[in-house]
Structure formats: structure tokens, C-alpha cells
Amino acid sequence: MSKNLFNTIWDQHTIRKLPTGQDQIFIGLHLIHEVTSPQAFQMLRDRNLSVLYPKQTFATIDHIVPTEHQKQRPYNDRQAETMAQAIERNTKDFGVTFFSIDSPRHGIVHVIGPELGLTQPGMTIACGDSHTSTHGAFGAIAMGIGTSQVRDVLASQCLALNRPKVRKIEIKGKPPKGIYAKDIILKIIADLTVKGGIGYAYEYSGQTIEYLSMEARMTICNMSIEGGARMGYINPDEKTFAYLQKKEYSPKNDAFERAKKYWLSIASKKDAEYDDITHIDIQDLAPRLTWGIHPGQGISIEENIPSPQAFSAKERNAVEHALTHMRFKSGETLRGKKIDVAFIGSCTNGRLSDLREAAKILKGNKISPSVRSIAVPGSQDIAHQAEEEGIADIFRQSGFQWREAGCSMCLAMNPDKLEGHQLCASTSNRNFIGRQGSPEGRTILMSPAMVAAAALAGEIVDIRKQEDSNHEWK
Amino acid sequence: MSGNNIQQITGYAVPLLGDDIDTDQILPARYMKTVSFSGIGKYLFYDHRFDQDAKEKSHILNEKSFKKASILLVNKNFGCGSSREHAPQALYDYGFRAIIGESFAEIFAGNCLMLGIPTLTLTEEKIRKLQEEVQLNSTLTLSIEINTLTVNIGPSVYNGSMPKTFQESLLSGMWDSIGLLLSAREKIEQTVQSLPYLNNFIKEVDV
Numbered sequence: 153m154s155k156n157l158f159n160t161i162w163d164q165h166t167i168r169k170l171p172t173g174q175d176q177i178f179i180g181l182h183l184i185h186e187v188t189s190p191q192a193f194q195m196l197r198d199r200n201l202s203v204l205y206p207k208q209t210f211a212t213i214d215h216i217v218p219t220e221h222q223k224q225r226p227y228n229d230r231q232a233e234t235m236a237q238a239i240e241r242n243t244k245d246f247g248v249t250f251f252s253i254d255s256p257r258h259g260i261v262h263v264i265g266p267e268l269g270l271t272q273p274g275m276t277i278a279c280g281d282s283h284t285s286t287h288g289a290f291g292a293i294a295m296g297i298g299t300s301q302v303r304d305v306l307a308s309q310c311l312a313l314n315r316p317k318v319r320k321i322e323i324k325g326k327p328p329k330g331i332y333a334k335d336i337i338l339k340i341i342a343d344l345t346v347k348g349g350i351g352y353a354y355e356y357s358g359q360t361i362e363y364l365s366m367e368a369r370m371t372i373c374n375m376s377i378e379g380g381a382r383m384g385y386i387n388p389d390e391k392t393f394a395y396l397q398k399k400e401y402s403p404k405n406d407a408f409e410r411a412k413k414y415w416l417s418i419a420s421k422k423d424a425e426y427d428d429i430t431h432i433d434i435q436d437l438a439p440r441l442t443w444g445i446h447p448g449q450g451i452s453i454e455e456n457i458p459s460p461q462a463f464s465a466k467e468r469n470a471v472e473h474a475l476t477h478m479r480f481k482s483g484e485t486l487r488g489k490k491i492d493v494a495f496i497g498s499c500t501n502g503r504l505s506d507l508r509e510a511a512k513i514l515k516g517n518k519i520s521p522s523v524r525s526i527a528v529p530g531s532q533d534i535a536h537q538a539e540e541e542g543i544a545d546i547f548r549q550s551g552f553q554w555r556e557a558g559c560s561m562c563l564a565m566n567p568d569k570l571e572g573h574q575l576c577a578s579t580s581n582r583n584f585i586g587r588q589g590s591p592e593g594r595t596i597l598m599s600p601a602m603v604a605a606a607a608l609a610g611e612i613v614d615i616r617k618q619e620d621s622n623h624e625w626k
Numbered sequence: 627m628s629g630n631n632i633q634q635i636t637g638y639a640v641p642l643l644g645d646d647i648d649t650d651q652i653l654p655a656r657y658m659k660t661v662s663f664s665g666i667g668k669y670l671f672y673d674h675r676f677d678q679d680a681k682e683k684s685h686i687l688n689e690k691s692f693k694k695a696s697i698l699l700v701n702k703n704f705g706c707g708s709s710r711e712h713a714p715q716a717l718y719d720y721g722f723r724a725i726i727g728e729s730f731a732e733i734f735a736g737n738c739l740m741l742g743i744p745t746l747t748l749t750e751e752k753i754r755k756l757q758e759e760v761q762l763n764s765t766l767t768l769s770i771e772i773n774t775l776t777v778n779i780g781p782s783v784y785n786g787s788m789p790k791t792f793q794e795s796l797l798s799g800m801w802d803s804i805g806l807l808l809s810a811r812e813k814i815e816q817t818v819q820s821l822p823y824l825n826n827f828i829k830e831v832d833v
Contacts, residue, residue, distance in 0.1 A: 164821065165817070165821075167810050167813045167814055167817060168810055168813060170800070170806060171794070171798065171800065171806075172791050172794040172795040172798065172800050172806075173790055173791040173794055174791045174795070176806075176807055176810060178814060178817045178818075178821070180821065180823060180824065187658055187659075187710075188709070188710065188711065190661035190662070191661065191662060191663055191711075194661075194662065199804070201804070201808075204814070205818065215658075216659060229659070231659035231660065232659060234661055235659065235660075235661055238661045272823055274822065274823060275823060280709060280711075281708075281709055282707065282708050282709035282733060284709075295733075296708075296709035296733050297709060297733070297736075298709055298710070298711035298714070298733065298736065298737035298740060299663075299711040299712075299715075299737075300711060300737070300740035300741065300803075301711075301736070301737075301740060303804065304803055304804050304807055307804055307807070307808060308804065308807040308808045308810075308811075308814065309814060309818075310807045310810070310814060311803075311807075312795075312803040312806065312807060313736075314789060314791055316732075346646055346703065346706060347646070347702060347703040347706070347729065347731075350703070350729065350730075350731065350732055351732065377707075377709075377733075380703070380706065380731065380732070382732045382733055403823075403826065403827055407826050407827050410826075410827035410828070411822075411823070411827045414822050414827055446646050446648065446706075466750075467645070469644075470644065470645055470646065473644075563650075563655045563708075564655060564656065565655050565656060565658060565659060582648075582650070582707060582708075584648045584650040584651065584707060585650070585651065585673070586650055586651070586654050586655075586673050587650050587655070589655075589656070591654075591673040591678070
């Protein structure tokens with residue numbers, strides 16, 4: 153038996169066992185943004201500490217930026233302006249690289265890390281954001297942390313952590329027509345529950361994963377935390393290396409060749425040991441959607457909304473509460489539900505391949521006039537490429553608002569929000585009550601293609617009935 | 627540099643029923659538009675406690691008999707979702723000093739520890755009994771002994787659990803981790819010198 157990738161990286165980054173029994177883990181790459189870092193910098197100032205290795209931290213601004221006229225300062229929202237100024241000042245004072253709104257490298261933190269080649273196999277990566285698990289798609293240990301931990305990483309480049317167990321999720325089957333990474337991860341979360349991953353890091357592997365593109369793999373790892381797993385990862389392979397080649401911060405020339413050899417050497421071997429292994433077959437998977445108020449409350453487009461009676465007595469109240477909030481009835485189908493808003497974007501599904509898949513559905517069609525439809529590229533580079541490829545025009549011509557890069561309506565810390573009890577078909581990662589900015593707002597999570605199709609129809613439809621449906625099986 | 631030793635937490639408790647209460651419920655994202663944590667407690671469970679005209683809604687935290695509570699009694703997977711420390715900071719600022727529940731989301735529990743807020747777990751049956759006891763009589767004083775991981779309330783004693791590392795951190799005051807981490811400066815530098823990706827992939831390491 154050999155060590156899996158997770159334990160190999162963990163051991164390499166262990167500085168020592170702390171007197172508390174936790175491990176002191178070195179963090180190779182630290183990413184920060186404007187929401188969870190200002191208090192951490194203040195803590196450094198209060199304790200007269202500096203940033204130990206400023207070159208290992210990179211900053212961006214994504215949560216609070218407007219997605220229209222985002223270069224116009226000061227922002228109308230004074231709190232947002234204060235936060236923007238804070239990250240500008242903090243990164244300047246402490247010598248940290250900041251990809252500001254004026255940089256072509258700017259974008260959502262979990263989109264630009266991989267895009268710039270900052271994210272690499274074998275690293276430990278931390279960021280004050282739970283979707284840091286995204287970076288695990290490259291064979292890294294990547295985790296969300298709180299603000300006091302951001303302080304710890306800034307000051308010491310280390311964290312005090314408990315070693316999690318490792319669960320291998322072996323996925324087999326070729327995704328059928330109209331099935332994307334988003335459907336696969338929503339299925340995994342529904343099966344293993346939103347708490348199933350507590351105390352675990354998830355290793356996604358198997359035939360399906362091998363065939364998925366890097367962007368699709370990022371979508372899978374991104375939502376690990378929605379299943380309770382703080383970290384999720386995929387072993388590096390030729391697709392990983394092809395993606396990283398010639399990225400700005402990737403190793404160059406001979407160093408890249410040495411890196412590849414090293415990256416392959418740390419990948420989990422066939423005889424690798426795990427604390428748990430679970431299997432899933434996606435051969436017959438149908439498009440997935442959520443009907444409730446957390447990502448585990450999901451069904452396929454073919455199924456009906458479950459009845460509270462189908463759950464154990466202690467879960468029934470929660471199911472009834474979810475149905476009441478969503479204004480849905482058990483036994484109903486989600487097909488034909490009128491939507492008010494369509495949102496394509498976020499660190500889950502705001503990458504170029506997501507926009508391409510949606511554009512295939514939208515091309516030559518017009519969205520329903522009753523649906524406010526917003527497309528938000530995950531980074532300025534993606535926005536630029538989408539313009540070059542003509543994707544941005546397809547969105548505009550269909551009636552979508554084509555916006556500038558940011559977190560947008562995923563969490564409504566910026567002007568993009570639901571109003572009242574609007575129903576939103578969303579490619580984001582959380583359908584929690586209030587998440588999209590209105591305490592009565594309602595979110596249905598689904599793939600970008602499903603959101604595009606819903607925007608056209610004005611209601612939830614089965615993407616497989618659309619002629620142009622394609623998938624990431626390349 | 628370390629925090630205070632935390633041996634015992636004593637106070638009134640309040641039961642907050644329900645599984646999977648996420649950090650967007652604990653502290654809605656719109657109240658994270660701030661560069662400090664000061665005063666953040668007033669937004670705790672905001673959409674549960676207040677309507678859109680900022681009028682109090684019917685909620686257990688708005689009940690007079692539970693206003694003085696400093697220990698929160700929750701169910702499964704409390705604090706799931708976002709990694710925002712704003713959630714435990716809001717709980718602390720509001721006045722909570724410990725949370726007892728059936729299970730906690732991992733990042734949330736870690737964030738609580740960083741603030742010296744113990745997160746003690748009890749079995750499903752025990753937490754339900756404890757919640758019922760407090761529901762019936764909000765004037766009962768509850769005490770949590772970190773050393774024994776027991777909860778005492780009136781004549782009842784509940785045995786709980788907590789990761790050993792959390793218990794040690796609280797008892798020793800090392801939950802405030804920064805001083806501890808920085809005391810290994812030399813070893814940190816050695817790691818920087820040895821990790822392949824920080825050394826142009828020239829270094830060989832045992833894998």
C-alpha cells in the first residue's frame with residue numbers, strides 16, 4: 153500500500169506536531185480578497201507583525217465589485233468603496249501583489265489562480281473563502297479558512313490544522329448527452345449529503361474524471377465544501393500539464409519538464425490507501441436541479457419534488473420548511489416552473505467552457521422577455537476571450553446582459569441581487585435562503601446549459617430535448 | 627503570545643433548533659461589507675430576527691427569557707457553507723461564549739476555536755434532552771467543563787466530546803495560534819528551502 157496524494161502533500165508540508173496535537177502546515181500559495189482579509193491585516197498591525205513571505209500571497213477583488221462600469225471609482229456603494237480602498241492600501245503596505253480591477257489578470261479568486269498558473273499540483277493552497285477547494289482540481293490541497301487563519305498565514309505562512317481523513321469517490325460512466333460536471337457534483341452531494349464530507353478530504357477519481365476537462369474538474373472540486381468536505385482534489389495527469397503549460401506563473405522550459413516528473417510522482421498510485429472508498433456510476437444520470445434550500449436537496453429533471461413523508465421523522469420539518477420557502481409542493485415536477493432570473497457565472501461555472509456550452513444553446517435564439525438574464529465571466533481574461541470567440545455577442549444577441557468579471561449574483565454583496573421572492577435559475581453553488589440577496593429569493597442550482605435553456609423558455613426545461621446540447625466529454 | 631486558558635464556560639443557554647443552519651443564515655452576506663468585526667453581533671441571524679422594516683420577528687433570540695443566554699444549543703451540521711469568520715465573530719459579539727450541538731461544519735468549528743469559542747458535541751438524544759430542559763426553564767445555569775467535556779445543568783450531567791486538539795488548545799490557551807506558529811521560524815524557512823515548487827523543481831524530496 154502507498155500514500156495517496158493528499159497524505160504525501162500533507163506530510164511534505166508538515167512543519168511539526170504542535171503541543172495541541174494539531175499539525176503545523178506550511179501553505180505554499182495564499183490567495184486573498186477584499187471581504188475576509190481587511191480584519192486580518194488589522195490584526196497584524198495590532199500585533200506589530202509583518203507578512204513573512206509576501207511573494208506567496210496574491211490578492212484580487214471580486215465579491216463586492218459591480219459588474220457594470222466596474223472601473224468607475226469611487227463606487228456608489230460607500231461600504232464597497234471602503235473595502236476596495238482597504239485592499240489597495242493593505243497590499244501596498246505589506247508588499248503583496250494585487251490584481252486590481254485595472255489589471256487584465258483580475259477576476260474571481262478561484263478563476264484567476266488556475267488561469268495564471270499560480271495554482272499547481274503538489275501545493276498547499278489557502279484562501280479566506282470556502283470555494284478554495286476549486287484549486288484541488290490540479291492535485292493540490294486547497295482549503296477555505298477564516299480571517300484569523302488568514303492572519304496566521306500572512307504572519308507565519310502556516311496554519312494549525314487537524315489532518316482530515318481521505319475518501320476516494322470513484323466515478324465511472326460516460327456522461328450522457330446534456331450532462332455536465334455540475335450535474336455530477338450535484339448528484340454526489342445529494343447522495344453523500346451536505347454533511348457526509350465533514351472530517352474528510354475528497355479524492356475524485358475514476359474513468360469519468362479522467363475524461364473531464366480541467367474546467368469541468370474545477371466545477372467538481374469547487375462544490376466539495378457543499379458536501380461538507382473542506383478539500384476535494386483530483387490527481388494530476390496529462391490534461392493538468394497541458395493546461396498549465398505556458399501559463400504566466402507556471403514553471404518554464406526545463407523546469408516545466410522537471411515539474412511534470414515530480415507532479416506525476418506524487419499522484420495517488422493504484423495501491424494507494426484511503427480511509428474510505430465510495431463508488432458512483434453516472435452512466436444514466438439525468439440533468440440535476442435543486443428543489444430546496446441547500447445543495448443536497450436535489451433531484452433529476454425526471455423526478456418529482458419529494459414528499460416530507462419520504463424522509464425520516466426528524467428531517468420532515470426541514471423539508472417542509474424548504475418547500476414553504478421555495479413555494480413548491482411535494483409531488484410537483486420542476487419542469488415548467490416559470491423563472492424570473494437566469495444567472496450564469498461564479499467560481500463554479502463562470503469559466504470559458506461554461507460560457508461556450510451556454511452559448512451553444514443560446515445561439516440564434518432569444519430569451520423569454522420575462523426573464524432577467526445575466527452572464528458574468530469569471531475573469532477579465534475570460535471576458536476578453538469570449539469577445540474574441542464571438543460568445544459575448546451570442547449572449548448579447550439572445551437578450552442576456554453581458555457583464556464584467558466578479559462574483560455577481562452568487563452571493564449578492566454587490567448590486568446584482570434577486571428581488572422579493574423571485575425564482576432564479578443559477579449556475580452558482582449555494583441555494584441557501586437569502587444567498588442571492590433577497591431574504592425571500594429562491595434559487596435553483598443547475599448547469600450553465602440548463603440555465604441558458606430555462607432563460608430561452610422562461611421556465612425550467614429538460615436540456616436533453618434541445619438539439620444543440622453538447623458536453624464536456626473531451 | 628497566546629489567548630486565555632479556557633477551562634469552564636458558565637451561563638444561560640438558548641436552544642436554536644434545526645439541522646444545516648448555514649453561515650448565510652448566521653450572518654447574511656450583505657452585512658459582511660465591512661472592514662472590521664466590531665459591532666457585527668447586531669446582524670446575527672438578521673433575516674430570522676427582523677423583517678424588512680427592521681421590526682423584530684418571532685424568534686427565540688428575541689424572546690425576553692433568552693436575551694441573556696451566552697451558550698447556544700444547536701443540532702446537526704451547524705455553520706455549514708461559507709468560511710466567513712464573520713459568523714462566529716457575530717456570535718461572539720452578540721454574547722455567545724460556547725456552542726453545544728450534534729455536529730459542526732469543519733471550517734466553522736475551526737473559526738470558533740480561533741476565537742476561543744468551544745464547540746462541544748453531544749449525541750442526538752442528549753442534545754434534544756438538553757434543548758428541552760432549557761426550553762422549559764431558561765433560568766437554569768449551564769456550565770461546560772472543558773477538562774472533562776461535561777455539561778452540568780441543575781442535577782443533570784451530559785457527557786460530550788470535542789477533538790482532542792481543540793480541547794488542548796482551549797485548556798492551554800494556544801487557540802490563539804499565531805505565537806505558536808511563529809515560534810517555528812527556522813523550520814518554516816527550511817521548508818521554504820526544500821519544497822520543489824519553491825526551488826524551481828531542482829530539489830528532490832521523498833514522496
